[in-house]
Amino acid sequence: MGILEVRDLTLKLNGTSILNELNVNFWDNHIHAVVGPNGAGKSTFAYTLMGLSGYRDYTGDILFEGESIKNLSIDERAKKGIALSWQEPARFEGLTVKNFIKASANGGSDSLINDVLNKMGLDPTAYAHRAVDKTLSGGERKKIEMASILAMRPRFVMLDEPDSGIDVSSLENIFKALQILKRNGSTVILITHSLTVLKQADHAFLLCGGKIYDKGRADKIENFFEDKCLICDHKNIPTEFETETNK
Ligand SMILES: Nc1ncnc2c1ncn2[C@@H]1O[C@H](COP(=O)(O)OP(=O)(O)OP(=O)(O)O)[C@@H](O)[C@H]1O
Numbered sequence: 001m002g003i004l005e006v007r008d009l010t011l012k013l014n015g016t017s018i019l020n021e022l023n024v025n026f027w028d029n030h031i032h033a034v035v036g037p038n039g040a041g042k043s044t045f046a047y048t049l050m051g052l053s054g055y056r057d058y059t060g061d062i063l064f065e066g067e068s069i070k071n072l073s074i075d076e077r078a079k080k081g082i083a084l085s086w087q088e089p090a091r092f093e094g095l096t097v098k099n100f101i102k103a104s105a106n107g108g109s110d111s112l113i114n115d116v117l118n119k120m121g122l123d124p125t126a127y128a129h130r131a132v133d134k135t136l137s138g139g140e141r142k143k144i145e146m147a148s149i150l151a152m153r154p155r156f157v158m159l160d161e162p163d164s165g166i167d168v169s170s171l172e173n174i175f176k177a178l179q180i181l182k183r184n185g186s187t188v189i190l191i192t193h194s195l196t197v198l199k200q201a202d203h204a205f206l207l208c209g210g211k212i213y214d215k216g217r218a219d220k221i222e223n224f225f226e227d228k229c230l231i232c233d234h235k236n237i238p239t240e241f242e243t244e245t246n247k
């Protein structure tokens with residue numbers, strides 16, 4: 001069953017169509033990937049689903065559990081269990097890691113906080129009392145954000161480039177966290193241009209020039225992405241794709 005359905009979604013920013021007539025059905029409790037080259041519109045798609053200001057003036061519709069969320073603010077969408085982890089992890093000057101995770105989880109015991117930090121390979125005694133600010137490295141903040149998402153247990157979570165700034169051993173923790181989220185009932189959307197991340201998904205959509213060019217099992221999209229996208233000198237709508245999809 002689809003938990004979030006996108007119907008004929010078109011979004012213009014500063015007069016340019018960035019998302020073009022997207023039709024996407026994200027199945028409940030699956031790991032999906034939205035894959036595509038730089039500038040394809042992946043982050044814009046996530047911001048639009050989340051309802052960020054500046055991304056609300058779209059045509060078409062977005063249905064969550066069968067109901068339109070078109071008129072819902074970012075807070076109202078968050079209350080429904082929709083969450084977004086940013087490509088650039090946020091900083092919160094003065095807020096401790098412990099309180100950041102507590103706020104995400106709407107409460108939460110010390111043992112929950114310790115557990116999610118440990119799952120991300122972060123020693124709670126070293127991190128729980130630090131501030132979520134510039135004294136943490138980008139990779140550390142990314143892992144703390146992932147820990148907060150584990151504590152949150154969202155219904156539908158979009159992770160924008162979950163591997164960016166993450167070292168090889170920590171990537172394993174991130175990938176384990178995806179499986180935990182799935183086991184706990186979340187629907188996960190991986191936004192990525194990485195084949196390694198794409199391999200973690202059950203199902204994938206290939207986005208290019210703001211259009212969906214292909215969808216299907218992650219291994220099918222992986223082959224297409226590797227053969228066509230990675231060698232493609234990306235323009236807004238590459239002609240190679242038009243030829244390929246018209247065949
Ligand atoms: N406010 C804006 N006005 C005009 N164009 C914009 C605006 N915001 C984004 N764009 C353009 O929309 C396109 C999609 O941007 P987006 O950030 O969604 O790409 P992406 O697929 O996430 O890329 P990356 O892999 O580099 O993160 C880009 O060409 C970008 O320059």
Ligand SMILES: [Mg+2]
Nearest residue numbers: 042043044087
């Ligand atoms: Mg992006």
